Amino acid sequence: MSVDYTPYSRARDFGTPEPESDRQVTLSVDGEEISVAEGTTVLRAAALAGINIPKLCATDSLEPFGSCRLCLVEIEGAKGMPASCTTQVREGMRVTTQTEALAKVRRNVMELYISDHPLDCLTCPTNGDCELQDMAGAVGLREVRYGYDGANHLDAEKDQSNPYFTFDPSKCIVCSRCVRACEEVQGTFALTIDGRGFESKVAASQDQPFMDSECVSCGACVQACPTATLTEKSLIEMGQPEHFVITTCAYCGVGCSFRAEMKGQEVVRMMPNKDGHANHGHSCVKGRFSFGYATHRDRITKPMIRDTIHEPWREVGWDEAFEFTARKLRGIQEKYGKDAIGGITSSRCTNEETYLVQKLVRAAFGNNNVDTCARVCHSPTGYGLKATLGESAGTQAFDSVMQADCIMIIGANPTDAHPVFASQMKRRLRQGAKLIILDPRAIDLVNGPHVKADYHLGLRPGTNVAVVNALAHVILEEGLEAKEFIAARCEAEAYEDWRQFVLDPQNSPEASEAETGVPAATVRAAARLFASVPNGAIYYGLGVSEHSQGSTTVMGIANLAMVTGNIGREGVGVNPLRGQNNVQGACDMGSFPHELPGYRHVSDPIVREAFGREWGVEIQPHPGYRIPNMFDASVAGQFKGLYVQGEDVAQSDPDTQHVTAALSALECMVVQDLFLNETAKFAHVFLPGSSFLEKNGTFTNAERRISPVRKVMEPLAGLEDWEVTQALANAMGYPMSYSHPSEIMDEIARLTPTFTGVNYAKLDRLGSIQWPCNAAAQSGTPTMHIEEFVRGKGLFRVTPYVPTDERTTRKYPLLLTTGRILSQYNVGAQTRRTESLRWHNEDVLEIHPHDAEQRGIEEGDWVGLQSRAGETVLRAVLTERVQPGVVYTTFHHPESGANVVTTDNSDWATNCPEYKVTAVQAYKVTQLSEWQRKFEVFTDEQTELLRKAQQSAEVS
Numbered sequence: 001m002s003v004d005y006t007p008y009s010r011a012r013d014f015g016t017p018e019p020e021s022d023r024q025v026t027l028s029v030d031g032e033e034i035s036v037a038e039g040t041t042v043l044r045a046a047a048l049a050g051i052n053i054p055k056l057c058a059t060d061s062l063e064p065f066g067s068c069r070l071c072l073v074e075i076e077g078a079k080g081m082p083a084s085c086t087t088q089v090r091e092g093m094r095v096t097t098q099t100e101a102l103a104k105v106r107r108n109v110m111e112l113y114i115s116d117h118p119l120d121c122l123t124c125p126t127n128g129d130c131e132l133q134d135m136a137g138a139v140g141l142r143e144v145r146y147g148y149d150g151a152n153h154l155d156a157e158k159d160q161s162n163p164y165f166t167f168d169p170s171k172c173i174v175c176s177r178c179v180r181a182c183e184e185v186q187g188t189f190a191l192t193i194d195g196r197g198f199e200s201k202v203a204a205s206q207d208q209p210f211m212d213s214e215c216v217s218c219g220a221c222v223q224a225c226p227t228a229t230l231t232e233k234s235l236i237e238m239g240q241p242e243h244f245v246i247t248t249c250a251y252c253g254v255g256c257s258f259r260a261e262m263k264g265q266e267v268v269r270m271m272p273n274k275d276g277h278a279n280h281g282h283s284c285v286k287g288r289f290s291f292g293y294a295t296h297r298d299r300i301t302k303p304m305i306r307d308t309i310h311e312p313w314r315e316v317g318w319d320e321a322f323e324f325t326a327r328k329l330r331g332i333q334e335k336y337g338k339d340a341i342g343g344i345t346s347s348r349c350t351n352e353e354t355y356l357v358q359k360l361v362r363a364a365f366g367n368n369n370v371d372t373c374a375r376v377c378h379s380p381t382g383y384g385l386k387a388t389l390g391e392s393a394g395t396q397a398f399d400s401v402m403q404a405d406c407i408m409i410i411g412a413n414p415t416d417a418h419p420v421f422a423s424q425m426k427r428r429l430r431q432g433a434k435l436i437i438l439d440p441r442a443i444d445l446v447n448g449p450h451v452k453a454d455y456h457l458g459l460r461p462g463t464n465v466a467v468v469n470a471l472a473h474v475i476l477e478e479g480l481e482a483k484e485f486i487a488a489r490c491e492a493e494a495y496e497d498w499r500q501f502v503l504d505p506q507n508s509p510e511a512s513e514a515e516t517g518v519p520a521a522t523v524r525a526a527a528r529l530f531a532s533v534p535n536g537a538i539y540y541g542l543g544v545s546e547h548s549q550g551s552t553t554v555m556g557i558a559n560l561a562m563v564t565g566n567i568g569r570e571g572v573g574v575n576p577l578r579g580q581n582n583v584q585g586a587c588d589m590g591s592f593p594h595e596l597p598g599y600r601h602v603s604d605p606i607v608r609e610a611f612g613r614e615w616g617v618e619i620q621p622h623p624g625y626r627i628p629n630m631f632d633a634s635v636a637g638q639f640k641g642l643y644v645q646g647e648d649v650a651q652s653d654p655d656t657q658h659v660t661a662a663l664s665a666l667e668c669m670v671v672q673d674l675f676l677n678e679t680a681k682f683a684h685v686f687l688p689g690s691s692f693l694e695k696n697g698t699f700t701n702a703e704r705r706i707s708p709v710r711k712v713m714e715p716l717a718g719l720e721d722w723e724v725t726q727a728l729a730n731a732m733g734y735p736m737s738y739s740h741p742s743e744i745m746d747e748i749a750r751l752t753p754t755f756t757g758v759n760y761a762k763l764d765r766l767g768s769i770q771w772p773c774n775a776a777a778q779s780g781t782p783t784m785h786i787e788e789f790v791r792g793k794g795l796f797r798v799t800p801y802v803p804t805d806e807r808t809t810r811k812y813p814l815l816l817t818t819g820r821i822l823s824q825y826n827v828g829a830q831t832r833r834t835e836s837l838r839w840h841n842e843d844v845l846e847i848h849p850h851d852a853e854q855r856g857i858e859e860g861d862w863v864g865l866q867s868r869a870g871e872t873v874l875r876a877v878l879t880e881r882v883q884p885g886v887v888y889t890t891f892h893h894p895e896s897g898a899n900v901v902t903t904d905n906s907d908w909a910t911n912c913p914e915y916k917v918t919a920v921q922a923y924k925v926t927q928l929s930e931w932q933r934k935f936e937v938f939t940d941e942q943t944e945l946l947r948k949a950q951q952s953a954e955v956s
């Protein structure tokens with residue numbers, strides 16, 4: 001096989017973090033002269049010189065603590081034996097790390113540790129990868145004079161409650177690394193050291209089992225633990241890894257880098273990569289632990305075909321599946337015309353795979369009927385940022401947040417949806433940055449441990465534009481705008497128009513207060529704060545884009561950044577928190593019906609000519625169908641064939657009943673996926689997909705960072721996803737002959753100005769690259785719009801507030817808004833097939849106690865939720881996190897039918913659905929909704945049809 005494995009070794013640990021300083025200090029360690037940055041500790045300086053001073057409580061992901069006394073050294077002119085982990089280097093310092101006296105003290109320290117430690121190394125899961133064991137060897141421990149009979153902790157009970165790791169206190173040396181990891185790295189503060197002296201021990205929350213505590217299972221403590229006290233259960237079951245491969249998480253838009261630590265073809269554990277530029281060695285529960293879905297028994301690994309969706313599937317070979325699909329799709333085009341088929345690319349797949357799908361549609365299908373799930377999440381970001389700043393992407397790197405003085409979060413819930421970035425943001429907030437949150441719901445950051453919002457603007461769903469305009473109104477009215485920046489960097493006429501518009505009294509906080517529900521004084525205070533700090537940064541999410549005025553709010557946010565001069569340097573910017581792992585990449589790769597890769601409109605003849613020449617076809621000059629158009633055209637009988645790679649539109653798209661009616665009307669529905677998802681139940685062809693562990697390629701995260709995805713195991717179905725698309729193109733009569741995804745990236749680079757400098761060799765060398773990467777920026781671009789905007793001058797756009805049609809009425813008096821939770825991911829196809837189900841095994845309806853009382857609803861009751869689109873039933877959770885009049889749910893479980901209720905209202909510019917505002921009624925019920933009962937019957941039928949196919953394949 002073609003996988004390049006690196007033998008397993010523990011990542012190098014320099015003992016203490018790297019300081020930030022340009023000044024160098026020269027010292028000598030054991031006679032060796034070394035220059036290091038000012039602020040470096042002696043322990044780190046020695047490690048950089050290749051001299052490993054024994055240590056236990058220190059690790060380079062945490063601030064030094066100085067508790068174990070193992071890292072003592074002698075320093076010329078200094079008294080005693082200072083701890084090297086807490087001593088900073090000085091110019092001319094002379095350090096000795098090895099003397100007889102030092103060795104004796106270290107052996108004594110180790111003796112004490114070992115006298116209260118079970119000596120079961122041979123049967124210990126971390127045998128051979130344990131720092132305590134290593135240190136015993138390093139200090140030359142040969143005997144334990146204190147014996148093992150005294151008081152000890154050897155009988156302490158194990159906590160096995162967490163599904164992913166164990167806590168075995170009998171092995172704990174109370175070094176506090178776990179406690180500090182939970183505080184410093186994760187920012188959850190779930191652990192403490194309870195008691196004093198000999199009695200001291202690690203405790204989760206109020207000395208509870210981990211599962212019942214505040215722990216969010218990020219794994220930072222497990223990673224930091226130098227012993228087997230905190231250990232991954234997968235490691236306990238499988239033993240030590242043998243090799244590792246660096247790859248990128250396939251869940252969210254943070255794009256964390258991981259070491260997939262392997263034994264043969266099996267993943268032992270996913271370890272966050274310390275060199276990962278997006279995550280710096282941190283992770284969340286999904287990337288770190290929720291990878292079991294990749295080998296779940298539900299994986300479908302054989303291609304399947306059928307003529308109608310009510311007949312059993314037939315397992316076939318790849319060639320037959322391709323031939324069947326091509327014949328069907330070509331047949332449809334002959335009968336109904338070229339435009340009767342199309343494709344949907346996936347934000348879960350790689351850039352290269354996405355690029356190939358849109359190429360297949362444009363070159364082999366001969367139309368522009370390609371769209372992507374960004375349609376239903378961040379398409380307004382693409383539109384709004386392009387219109388104002390000139391580029392459809394966020395302006396910063398994640399690390400930029402560490403320079404921000406005020407962070408404004410609008411419609412995003414980073415601790416649940418972008419957890420690793422949230423940890424970094426919380427670190428900055430603990431350092432003193434101010435926090436403003438615009439959200440109808442009190443997200444965790446509003447009042448979290450050691451982090452509190454200075455202002456929470458709890459606006460009514462659907463009023464984002466009014467609040468953003470009101471913030472701008474205060475800034476202009478009170479003369480807080482960045483006059484020099486605006487004059488130098490922005491189009492004067494457009495600014496003047498916008499200024500007049502914003503200063504209109506109807507945009508004042510006082511005028512909009514009744515509509516938005518946010519007290520004018522709070523808006524004024526928040527605006528003053530944001531405009532007064534040196535660096536103000538805006539982070540936003542789907543709570544901005546998924547509205548009828550999604551694109552307007554994005555432009556309003558860009559206006560806000562420009563009017564305060566917060567663009568073009570570190571610590572500021574407009575930062576869309578992209579949901580899925582490769583949603584930025586899917587957009588970059590030309591997944592929209594109107595744009596070729598690099599956001600170039602299909603109507604541009606020069607662009608069409610360049611792609612047409614490379615691809616050997618003529619590209620259509622008019623945009624194709626968007627996803628909602630595809631569904632409407634299908635229901636109208638004009639659209640008949642669809643190829644969907646790695647998306648579950650039947651669960652994720654709004655107005656489920658309309659979507660399933662559209663899918664049912666197709667003559668050839670082709671689904672390429674890991675599982676028989678909700679969409680695949682309507683398919684005629686199922687092409688088995690490959691998980692991120694089974695393929696090569698790249699993902700692009702929310703900060704435009706292109707990171708390598710590397711194959712760590714062979715595809716279970718034999719083909720990587722890009723190979724499937726390629727074979728389908730060939731079967732359709734359009735030749736493709738790539739032998740590796742790197743060749744696809746080379747083609748992307750040839751055709752896309754922002755990618756011309758990207759190639760796999762450079763990605764291997766740099767680890768990751770933020771586009772634009774070209775002659776002007778060989779190593780990529782962390783911060784955009786530095787000297788000038790991509791479009792030249794920044795363009796203020798007038799953003800009138802237009803209330804959504806989705807208003808509350810007597811019939812539907814509540815507003816439903818939706819979101820995600822930490823342990824599950826989107827449609828849940830992956831996370832529902834892992835132990836993470838233990839945290840969230842059903843979607844529930846959050847309702848304010850006041851609204852519940854009015855309806856006689858109590859905690860845990862079944863609640864019917866009805867909108868003009870449909871009805872579903874969910875269990876009630878009474879909480880003041882939602883304001884009166886607002887209800888909230890998640891959409892991770894198909895049977896909960898959240899999208900049966902959401903409507904077809906959408907953003908005026910991009911058709912992004914208005915998921916965040918649906919007028920509903922809620923009432924107590926005793927049985928499932930009619931849709932849910934039909935869903936159960938259909939699911940049973942489809943499961944049976946699948947079972948029959950698998951059984952008959954076994955028999956033959």
Ligand code: SF4
Binds near residue numbers: 186214219220
């Ligand atoms: S897993 Fe993460 S949240 Fe839980 S205790 Fe460890 S560091 Fe804290």
Ligand code: SF4
Binds near residue numbers: 172224
């Ligand atoms: S659990 Fe591990 S990291 Fe935490 S105090 Fe004990 S030995 Fe140290």
Ligand code: SF4
Binds near residue numbers: 254285286288419
């Ligand atoms: S934060 Fe996102 S990218 Fe990072 S591990 Fe979690 S899910 Fe994966």
Ligand code: FES
Binds near residue numbers: 054055065
């Ligand atoms: S490593 Fe320095 S005191 Fe523990």
